Amino acid sequence: MKKKRRAEDTKNSEQASGPQRRIVKTRDFKPIDVGLLTVTVVAAYSIVWIVFNQLTLLSGEPGLVICTVGVFLALYWFVNLQIYGRHMAVDRLLGGLVTLGALCMMLPLVLLVYYVFAKGLPLLSLNRFTETQAGVGPLSPISKGGFLHAIVGTLEQVALAAVMGIPIAILTAVFLNEIGGRIASSVRTVVTAMSGTPAILAGVFIYSIWVLTVHDYSGFAASLALAILLLPTVTRGTEEVLRIVHNDLREASMALGAPDWRTVWSVVLPTARSGLVTSILLGIAVSIGETAPLIMTVFGAQVMNANPFKNPQAALPLVVFQQIKLPSQSAVALGFTCSLVLFIIVFTLFVLARVLGSNWLQKAFRGRTKGPGESSNEAIVEDLMAVALAPAMSMGLPSDYEKPRDEYDPDEDTRT
Amino acid sequence: MTSIDSTQEPRLVASSAKVQSNAVSLGVEAGELVAKGVCAWFSGRLVLADVDLEMERKKVTALIGPSGCGKSTFLRILNRMHETINGAELAGSVELNGEDIYSPQQRATTVRRHIGMVFQRPNPFPAMTIEQNVLSGIRFNRIKTASKDDLMEECLSKAGLWTEVKDRLSNLGGALSGGQQQRLCIARALAVRPSVLLMDEPCSALDPASTLRIEQTISEISEEVTVVIVTHNMQQANRVSHSCAFFLSENGQPGHIVEVGKTEKMFSNPEDPRTLDYVNGRFG
Ligand SMILES: Nc1ncnc2c1ncn2[C@@H]1O[C@H](COP(=O)(O)OP(=O)(O)OP(=O)(O)O)[C@@H](O)[C@H]1O
Numbered sequence: 001m002k003k004k005r006r007a008e009d010t011k012n013s014e015q016a017s018g019p020q021r022r023i024v025k026t027r028d029f030k031p032i033d034v035g036l037l038t039v040t041v042v043a044a045y046s047i048v049w050i051v052f053n054q055l056t057l058l059s060g061e062p063g064l065v066i067c068t069v070g071v072f073l074a075l076y077w078f079v080n081l082q083i084y085g086r087h088m089a090v091d092r093l094l095g096g097l098v099t100l101g102a103l104c105m106m107l108p109l110v111l112l113v114y115y116v117f118a119k120g121l122p123l124l125s126l127n128r129f130t131e132t133q134a135g136v137g138p139l140s141p142i143s144k145g146g147f148l149h150a151i152v153g154t155l156e157q158v159a160l161a162a163v164m165g166i167p168i169a170i171l172t173a174v175f176l177n178e179i180g181g182r183i184a185s186s187v188r189t190v191v192t193a194m195s196g197t198p199a200i201l202a203g204v205f206i207y208s209i210w211v212l213t214v215h216d217y218s219g220f221a222a223s224l225a226l227a228i229l230l231l232p233t234v235t236r237g238t239e240e241v242l243r244i245v246h247n248d249l250r251e252a253s254m255a256l257g258a259p260d261w262r263t264v265w266s267v268v269l270p271t272a273r274s275g276l277v278t279s280i281l282l283g284i285a286v287s288i289g290e291t292a293p294l295i296m297t298v299f300g301a302q303v304m305n306a307n308p309f310k311n312p313q314a315a316l317p318l319v320v321f322q323q324i325k326l327p328s329q330s331a332v333a334l335g336f337t338c339s340l341v342l343f344i345i346v347f348t349l350f351v352l353a354r355v356l357g358s359n360w361l362q363k364a365f366r367g368r369t370k371g372p373g374e375s376s377n378e379a380i381v382e383d384l385m386a387v388a389l390a391p392a393m394s395m396g397l398p399s400d401y402e403k404p405r406d407e408y409d410p411d412e413d414t415r416t
Numbered sequence: 417m418t419s420i421d422s423t424q425e426p427r428l429v430a431s432s433a434k435v436q437s438n439a440v441s442l443g444v445e446a447g448e449l450v451a452k453g454v455c456a457w458f459s460g461r462l463v464l465a466d467v468d469l470e471m472e473r474k475k476v477t478a479l480i481g482p483s484g485c486g487k488s489t490f491l492r493i494l495n496r497m498h499e500t501i502n503g504a505e506l507a508g509s510v511e512l513n514g515e516d517i518y519s520p521q522q523r524a525t526t527v528r529r530h531i532g533m534v535f536q537r538p539n540p541f542p543a544m545t546i547e548q549n550v551l552s553g554i555r556f557n558r559i560k561t562a563s564k565d566d567l568m569e570e571c572l573s574k575a576g577l578w579t580e581v582k583d584r585l586s587n588l589g590g591a592l593s594g595g596q597q598q599r600l601c602i603a604r605a606l607a608v609r610p611s612v613l614l615m616d617e618p619c620s621a622l623d624p625a626s627t628l629r630i631e632q633t634i635s636e637i638s639e640e641v642t643v644v645i646v647t648h649n650m651q652q653a654n655r656v657s658h659s660c661a662f663f664l665s666e667n668g669q670p671g672h673i674v675e676v677g678k679t680e681k682m683f684s685n686p687e688d689p690r691t692l693d694y695v696n697g698r699f700g
């Protein structure tokens with residue numbers, strides 16, 4: 001894109017001063033092509049609509065969409081073949097396929113965010129952040145009560161999990177990448193296997209070795225389970241970013257007489273800093289949205305319990321899960337609001353982490369160089385995806401999720 | 417300034433009396449490096465056989481020879497970087513001021529601190545500022561210095577970079593041109609006050625002006641440190657070195673030294689016809 005702009009710049013300056021030169025553009029998308037695209041889309045849709053709804057008695061939206069896409073691609077190829085010839089037609093066809101792929105990937109994400117907002121926004125108010133469910137019964141108005149107890153619970157559990165899991169994960173990654181040796185490959189296999197562990201298994205594990213023995217339900221038990229879950233994510237992520245660090249830098253450090261730990265601490269880790277931040281955030285995103293292990297470890301609570309080491313605690317994903325399973329529509333709607341609260345909390349956390357992180361980074365990276373994979377836009381996109389995935393996980397896809405429900409109207413509360 | 421040496425370690429550096437009498441500003445006596453019967457293997461394949469070479473104190477020794485004849489390998493053996501590669505083995509001994517650097521009492525980190533290295537590709541630490549880059553060796557080795565600012569200025573001046581960067585010392589090391597980065601690496605290597613400086617094709621990625629600047633730097637620092645330089649540039653070898661060693665590996669044979677001698681002699685009337693051919697660019 002930058003290149004294109006530069007080409008135009010030179011063109012303009014030359015038009016002003018020197019002789020006229022025509023820039024040769026081989027793959028430009030001209031206005032007429034936009035028209036062509038639109039016409040093709042409309043034509044494809046019309047054809048499919050007629051065939052589908054008028055001539056045959058087929059029905060169903062998915063079929064319509066798939067047929068439209070197919071017909072569109074065929075038409076688009078044909079039209080381009082007529083106008084530009086074979087090469088361009090193939091070019092455009094493949095371009096269309098790739099763009100479609102990208103759209104398919106973005107679609108669930110956009111829908112998810114939209115869905116959570118659409119369902120959760122009507123019941124969102126400030127007191128959701130400041131009140132607990134204490135004293136809120138089935139007969140109290142829907143506007144009463146909030147999720148403060150769950151917010152506190154989630155933050156404490158995830159913070160504890162991060163404090164326990166992340167240092168171990170980073171040490172493991174350093175071991176795998178910087179030290180290696182014979183054990184490394186088996187450790188790597190174990191880590192990979194761990195990342196495939198069903199989340200509920202971590203919950204069952206902690207339940208049997210911690211909760212069932214003397215300790216009982218507590219936020220700490222949950223953070224143990226979450227730590228197990230974020231360990232493989234952060235380890236693999238960190239290992240990847242450490243691998244990008246150029247070996248020249250390790251040699252430079254060694255040639256100065258630095259011991260190995262010094263090389264890792266002062267050269268390798270700082271160089272991989274921004275990637276480290278990303279993999280840590282990803283690990284936190286994974287653990288903040290987990291629901292399954294919470295059921296067996298924190299149990300859930302209606303009132304505030306700020307002590308993560310004793311007695312059951314609430315957690316946002318758990319509240320979402322419990323609410324969505326309830327029979328009343330208002331309870332389900334409240335579940336979506338809770339999910340939105342989780343969304344907002346995670347988003348705030350990530351933006352904070354990025355801003356603080358990048359301020360810190362900026363101090364160090366004050367020049368024009370950028371580390372591996374370190375465009376801030378990229379980082380924000382990554383964060384957004386992680387943020388969107390967290391509430392999705394928290395829903396845990398309950399079995400009655402797909403059941404059609406009557407639209408809920410917040411003004412017409414069924415409970416009052 | 418022999419504060420680098422801790423007293424328990426075998427002494428690699430010449431006595432402090434000599435240091436004072438020479439009163440060199442780098443503060444440490446240049447070292448004499450002697451390689452005896454050095455052989456090197458990669459994954460069991462012999463790539464360097466029976467190399468004997470004396471690198472005189474405060475002289476520049478150039479290692480020349482066609483690509484793949486083992487110059488870099490030999491250079492890395494001189495400061496124990498060779499052993500960091502998986503599957504790399506070696507035989508023979510290397511003595512710095514009469515001490516075998518491969519004896520079991522020697523720690524590799526100590527050896528590398530005394531025998532610095534500049535690599536072919538500039539490799540400043542990207543997460544550190546120019547200032548931190550220069551002082552990194554000091555930090556890594558916990559060397560005490562009276563004034564870090566003085567040391568930094570001294571080393572950057574010696575590397576010929578001070579005037580260019582003195583106003584932006586807090587910029588990142590990566591935010592310099594390639595030639596400047598290479599000079600930064602030289603400054604960084606000088607800051608730990610090595611007795612010997614090894615340079616592996618330090619100018620191969622640089623423009624003529626930077627090359628010239630680095631050659632000047634080499635001449636200047638060779639008054640204080642012993643320099644061993646690998647180069648593919650015959651004019652450069654001719655300009656900067658006092659003596660020359662010609663490496664060759666013929667028909668898949670392991671690399672070995674064909675001829676060693678004073679640079680003038682090597683370039684005017686060498687004893688071996690292959691040397692004459694090589695320095696005149698007729699093969700390799
Ligand atoms: N890491 C390695 N693993 C295996 N073989 C290696 C390795 N490094 C070098 N070699 C082999 O050792 C021999 C000597 O290599 P070396 O790098 O010392 O050559 P060189 O003289 O420095 O060449 P150049 O002038 O191209 O840098 C070569 O045959 C090379 O293939």
Ligand SMILES: [Mg+2]
Pocket residue numbers: 487488489616
């Ligand atoms: Mg080499």
